[in-house]
Amino acid sequence: MPSTVFPSHAVRFGRLAPTISVSDIDQAMHFYTGILGFTKVFENGSPVGFAILKKEDAELHFSLHKGHKATVxxxxxxxxxxxxxxxxxxxxxxxxxxxxxxxxxxxLRCFVFVDPDGNRIDVGQTL
Known part of the structure; x- marks a missing residue:
């Protein structure tokens, strides 16, 4: 049977950015830009239904989903x-x-906070 492990030399992986569902994209952008200092670098739709925010090496994608319910x-x-x-x-x-x-x-020195939609963000610092 052939190996199911992807050969590491075949493809170089680039950045990976999570997409977070939000019920109010303006509220989410206000929180992440105003409190956490992210900058909006892209938005799509009218009204906006998708946005990308960045700060240093961190990148988050937001997708509007009315009625979004956060998970645990x-x-x-x-x-x-x-x-x-x-x-x-x-x-x-x-x-x-x-x-x-x-x-x-x-x-890690770590903690977890929630954004206005109840999305859990786990924060860590290497000890």
């Missing part, structure tokens, strides 16, 4: 250089934190 799973994992500073910043802006900051046994 994390939709994105954000690696940062100073988790404590981001944690304090989010607390100062009254962003809902659902898992408090901690040093985990898997080598």
């Amino acid at each position: 799973q994390n939709v994105a994992h954000l690696l940062v250089h100073d988790a404590e500073a981001l944690y304090q910043h989010l607390q100062a802006h009254r962003v809902k934190i659902i898992k408090a900051i901690r040093d985990a046994d898997f080598g």
